[in-house]
Each structure stands twice: as C-alpha cells, then as structure tokens.
Amino acid sequence: MHRLRPATDADAALLAEVAFAATSGQGRMPAGVDETAWRTEFEGWSRESVADPTTDLAVVEVDGRGAGRLRVSRTADSVELNGIQLHPDIQNRGVGTAIITTLKSEAARRDVPLRLHVERDNPNARRLYDRLGFVRTGGDDKEDVMEWSKAAEQNRLWNAEVAQRYDTPGVGMFAEDVLGPTVERLAGLAGGGRALEFAIGTGRVAVPLSEYGVPVSGIEFSDAMLEQLRTKADADTIPVVTGDMATARVPGEFSLVYLVFNTIANLLTQEEQVACFRNAARHLSPGGRFVIELWVPELRRLPPGTPATVGTADPGYILLDTYDVLKQHVVSHHFHFSEGTEAQLFRTPHRYIWPAELDLMAQLAGFTLESRHADWTTTEFTADSPSHVSVYRLPS
Structure with a gap:
C-alpha cells in the first residue's frame, strides 16, 4: 500500500535521497559525481517545485515512510507526468504501476492524454511505460516523448x-x-x-x-x-x-x-x-x-493463494482469468491454437x-x-x- 502527500520544503533532503538512490541504482549516475553538490542542487530544485503553482510535487509514502517522489502538472489539454522515482527498497512492488494507473484514470475522466518524457538511458522505465500502453509520439537523441490516451488504448x-x-x-x-x-x-x-x-x-x-x-x-x-x-x-x-x-x-x-x-x-x-x-x-x-x-x-472458484481460474478449456481455445481481488480487476487471457505448438494470445482487462x-x-x-x-x-x-x-x- 502507498499514499501520496504534498511535498514541503522540509522534504527537500528526502526527495534528494530518493532521486540519488534511484538514479545510482539504475547505473545512470555520472562517474565521479560530487554527491554533496548534486544533492544540494536537487534540494534547491525541489524547493522551487514546491513553490511552483503550475506543478504538484508529492512524496510517495510506503509502509508509513517517505520512499518516492512524484511530480505532475496539469493543463486543459493534458496530464503531464514530469517525474516519478522510487527508492530501490520499494521498487518492483507495483507502486509505480499503481500511481501511473491512477493518473491514467484521471486523464481518461478528463478525456485528455497522459504524457511523459523518458530518457533513452533508462530502459527499465521505458519497458514499464511500454507495458502500460504508452506510445512514442516524439523525442530526440536523449529522450522519448510518450503518451497514453483512453481512445488509443481502446483502439490498441x-x-x-x-x-x-x-x-x-x-x-x-x-x-x-x-x-x-x-x-x-x-x-x-x-x-x-x-x-x-x-x-x-x-x-x-x-x-x-x-x-x-x-x-x-x-x-x-x-x-x-x-x-x-x-x-x-x-x-x-x-x-x-x-x-x-x-x-x-x-x-x-x-x-x-x-x-x-x-x-x-x-x-x-x-x-x-x-x-x-x-x-x-x-x-x-x-x-x-x-x-x-x-x-x-467467480471468486468462489478461486482458492486462497491461487491467482487464476480456467474459464474455458475447449479444443483450440483456453480462457484463463487472473485476479487482483484488492482492486476488483481481472485480466482475461484468450489462447487460440491449432495442432501445432504455437498459440495466439489476446488479453482484455476488466473491473468486476x-x-x-x-x-x-x-x-x-x-x-x-x-x-x-x-x-x-x-x-x-x-x-x-x-x-x-x-x-x-x-x-x-
């Protein structure tokens, strides 16, 4: 579980620590960097962001402690994810996916796209955004501009x-x-x-x-x-x-x-x-x-500790449903196959x-x-x- 709270000037050192740990953990911190100077500069930038009325800077709390940073700006035409970083201690726990999913819901409700920039030297983030349905809409030799919209998602x-x-x-x-x-x-x-x-x-x-x-x-x-x-x-x-x-x-x-x-x-x-x-x-x-x-x-068919049910098992077709009972989400996995060894997979997400x-x-x-x-x-x-x-x- 996580929660977001608005960042204050007092969080500047915490946000610098998260950013430094996350960037270092990804192997993206320049060699020989002056850590003290880097943190000081980042703390100053964080305080400027707190005072900026056009953006929302938040602390991501997990298990009651600050462990991430989220910066979002909103215009009449889009929701902009300006930055999200999580401390390595809480990565790979679904926190980032949950936050971005919430932003996608906000963008869908407003009928605007969710946009972000991702650096070319950050392949882990790029894989996450690809998995969540973002598509590249522009960029340069240093970063890609990516976008998600409900219309594009449905057409995909x-x-x-x-x-x-x-x-x-x-x-x-x-x-x-x-x-x-x-x-x-x-x-x-x-x-x-x-x-x-x-x-x-x-x-x-x-x-x-x-x-x-x-x-x-x-x-x-x-x-x-x-x-x-x-x-x-x-x-x-x-x-x-x-x-x-x-x-x-x-x-x-x-x-x-x-x-x-x-x-x-x-x-x-x-x-x-x-x-x-x-x-x-x-x-x-x-x-x-x-x-x-x-x-x-069909939760009565879902024994404790079992994340999926087989809905159909016919010749040439298998339906497998995987559940997230906390969010009431289920993904239906449709496998179509013939006598060979290959199968086609089509997946559809639902909220039951x-x-x-x-x-x-x-x-x-x-x-x-x-x-x-x-x-x-x-x-x-x-x-x-x-x-x-x-x-x-x-x-x-």
Missing part, C-alpha cells in the same frame, strides 16, 4: 485484427438461441421507442434488433469495430457516435439504453462505471430503462462488479432495480447463477 485492444475475427456467425454468442431471446427481450423493454447501445461493437445485437423494427443508435470507442459494423449497416440505419460510453452523448432521447456481454466491466474504475450509469440516465426519457448483461465474479454494488451505482444515478434474471429468457436468478440480466428504470 480492439484493433482491426480483433474486429475481423470477432464475428462468429451462427455459433457462440452469435448463435440464434443466444441472439433470439436477447433481441426479443430488448425489443419488449424498448416499448416501441428508440434504443441506444453502449459499446455497440460490430453490431452483434444492434443489427438484428434494428431488423426487428427497433430504431437503434450506438456509442463505440474502437474505430476497427465500427468499421466492421459498417459492413452490415450504414450510418442512416444505425447511427453511431465515436467515444467513451461513460461520457459521450448521442442526440435525442431514448426509451432504452443497454449494455450486453459484460461490457460495463471494460471500464476499469468504479468512478467510470458510475459515470456510465449517469450517462445512461442522461439519454433516457422519464420511465426509461437501462439494461445490463454481466457475469457474476458484484450485483449489490451494481445496484448502488444505479441508485446514485437515479435508477431503481426493476428486475434481475439469470439470462434473457427470464430464468430465475439464484446464488449459483454465473451471470445476470438486470433492468433498471428511471422514475416516470
């Missing part, structure tokens, strides 16, 4: 290759015995009004629902998934706004907003998930419904939600729970149900 996850193999007509989630009840139930819940699908994807549900006679619009972040949808329906038939389902607005009012196949879990923070409910409420007319299809977390937590999110957005069933055919929901279809309604 749901790219053209994924979109092209996403549709499996007639089988799996595209099977008629899956789609038929889904479309029929949604059409009934729409009550003759317009429907809006959050994360419409390639139109697995939207296309047959539109053909059923329900006017459907959508929101989608992935350009590649939207391009795949456009091979089935044009923009006049199913208009789509490109953007984040937690914030994007579609013109007009709807009697139904829906999210299928666990998609709300693609929002990786509780804050974003609550915002998704509020965005649904903004689009609905009085008495309108918000429908969510979501799996129930308990049904009771979902109901509280709904209350915060002004909804009440109208019904909950185990599937689209209104099977009774029980403690053993692996998923649920929950219908929330606004007051009339």
